[in-house]
Amino acid sequence: MNHKQWALLGTLGFALITSAAQAATTLITNVKGYTLDDKGSLLQFQQALIADGKIAALDPRSVPRDAIKVDGKQQVMLPGLIDAHGHLLMLGASLLQVDVRDSASAAAAAQRVAAYAATHPQQPWLTGSGWNQELWADRQFPTAKMLDQAMRERPVVLSRVDGHAVWLNSKALTATGIDRNTPNPAGGQIVRDAAGNATGVLVDNAMELVNQVMPKDGPKQFQLMLDAAAPHLLSLGITAMQDAGIGHDVYDFYLARAVAKQLPLRIYAMVAATDPDLPKLLANGPIYSADDSLVIRSVKVFADGALGSRGAAMLAPYHDAPHQQGLMVTEPEQFKPLFNQIIGAGFQLNIHAIGDRANHLALQQFADTFATIGGRELRNRVEHAQVIAPDDLAKFAQLGILPSMQPTHATSDMNMAEARLGKARMVGAYAWHTLLQSGVHMPLGSDFPVELANPFYGLHAAVTRQDRNNQPLNGWYPEQKMTRLQAFKGFTEDAAYGAHMEHKIGSLTPGKWADFILVDQDIFTVPESDIWKTQVLSTWIAGERVYQKN
Structure with a gap:
């Protein structure tokens, strides 16, 4: 699109729902409603009046005669x-x-590939995700030979559960051209055997070696992906999401879908800093739709890898691998x-940092950039912020940096994090309570x-620090638990704040979009152990029902 088209997009906007639906006045009545008020306190209500897709009033004193009334049947809103x-x-x-998540072994994952291949004979490359060697008895990286036993004829590429490593069969490995003389790319690792031969696992930036030879996705495939993902998210009560790293091709796809009025939920997209067209996308300036269904005003930067693959960059060697300190x-x-470049263009910078070295360097550079060109008001973020040196914990609040965190990472990582880090470094690991007490969003x-x-x-993990089997008994490092209110705020108002959208979404106060869900139980009164069992009965965006449980 040219600059005139950007201007047209910003002026006209685009509708997430039909104009007729937005124009209707609706009263949602007979609900047990919860939201946060403008001061962050929990507010309860029984009715919500919606006009033009936005909340007009809670527990209104008067209701227009022509308002459409929807009985909430005492469901929780x-x-x-x-x-x-x-x-x-x-x-x-x-x-x-193919989904190989929770496979009990490399052989079991390979068998899932074989079963998938049998039902997809026309697919030239077989792809999948979800393997995690930490769940296997030997806890060892898999090899190409293990996949070959299931599939030799077509290339296979399986992403590790954290997205920071891929497992290839020999056909895919050959396609990359990797041999004994291929060097590790900067910030990546080709896993090798004792003889120096590639085993079939590529870590972090080395994954690009296979990405370069795989067939490229285009708008048709993107549409299939969107059509699969959006209904899934809506069924879980997610009405808005922040897309952590998109290339120019997806940027253009989202804009095209927006203009065609085909975005099924709100997207706050972060441009990938690695995209070669980054300067052009920054020059376009921030993108906003009039109805807030698409916002692009941030950039995702990768500092390091992930803890599970020992790619997280550490200040000191790994406790369980003294010769490794991770990858920048x-x-x-x-x-x-x-x-x-990014902050100077007025874009929020959101940096993936998991290890304590990566977090330290990111915080150090934020301080330097703020001192020289400013940009603190952009609400820059550290994505994940998993392992932080104790001396750096207070710097988030001091610099106005938002730790954007994922509670289920802690409950997934608890089987290996202490082994990776050692007991002493756990003080600054997954330190939710400490960070919240410092005053950060x-x-x-x-x-x-x-x-x-x-x-x-995520709400359950945040409050209990337990998996869904209620283990460990009192929670993993329970001193870092969140309260229910803090966790609820993290998935509503704080998430909106992190996207500069707290005046648009994140709560159900008058003037904000009527994005809400009706669920089957009260997350504020059920036992903490049962929060994860909550079922979404219906999902609404801008006052229109977009999902209904059968």
Whole structure:
């Protein structure tokens, strides 16, 4: 699109729902409603009046005669939940490919590939995701030979559960051209055997070696992914999500879908800093739709890898691998020009940082950039903020940096985090309570499809620090638990704040969009152990029902 088209988009906007639906006045009555008020306190209500797609009043004193009345049947009404860190089309792709999540062994994962291949004979490349060697008895990375036993004829590429490593069969490995002399790319690792041969696992930036030879997705495939992902999210009560890293092709796809009035939920998209067209996209300036269904005003930067694959960059070696300290996906000397470029263009900078070294360097560069060119008001974020040196914890509040965190990461990682880090470093790991006590806003999400997208799983993990089997007994490092109110705020108002949208969405106060859900139980009164069992009965965006449970 040219600049005139950007202006047209900003002037005319585009509708998420039909104009007739927006024009209707609706009274949702007979509900047990909860929202946060403008001061962050929990507010209860029994009725909500909706006009032009927005909340007109809670428990109104008068109702227009022509208002459409909807009986809530004493169901619990909540603001639509916001996932502050997910990957929308990646979720759609995962729903369209082989799922090896929770496989008990490499052999079991390979068998799932074989079963999938048998029902998809025309698919030239077989892709999937979800393997996690930490769930296997030997806890060892898998090999190409293990996949070959299930599929030799077609290339197979399986992403690790955290998205920071891929497992290839020999056909895919051959396609990459990797041999004994292929060097590790900066910020990446080709896993090798004792003889120096590639085993079939590529970590972090090394994944690009296979990405370069795989067939490229285009608008048709993107639409299939969106069509798969959006109904899934709406059924879970997610009315808005923040897409953590999109390329120019997806940027254009979202804009096209927006103009065609075909965005099924609200998207706050972060441009990938690695996209070669980043300067052009920054020059376009922030993108807003008039109805707030699409906003693009931030950039996603990768500092390091993930803890499970030992790619998280650490200040000291890994406790269980003394010869490793992780990977800087973006080299430290690139931080200053990159931060100054993005923040200088008026875009929010959201940096993936998991290890304590990555977090330390990110906070250090934020401070330097703020001192030289400003930009603190952009509400810049650290995505994940999983392991933080104790001396750096207070710097988030001091610098106005938002730790954007995913509660289910803690309950997924608790089987290996202490082994990776050692007891001493756990003080600053998944430190939700400590960070919240410092006064920061903490947007919460899931990092789907790395974790399951269900936000009630996230609420449960935040409050209990337990898995859904209620283990460990009192919670994992229970001193870092959130209260129910804090967790609810993280998936509503704090998530909206992290997207500069707290005046538009995140609560059901008058003037905001009528994005809400009706659920089957009261998350504020049920036993904490049961929060994850919450079922969404219906989901509404701008006053229109977009999902109804059968």
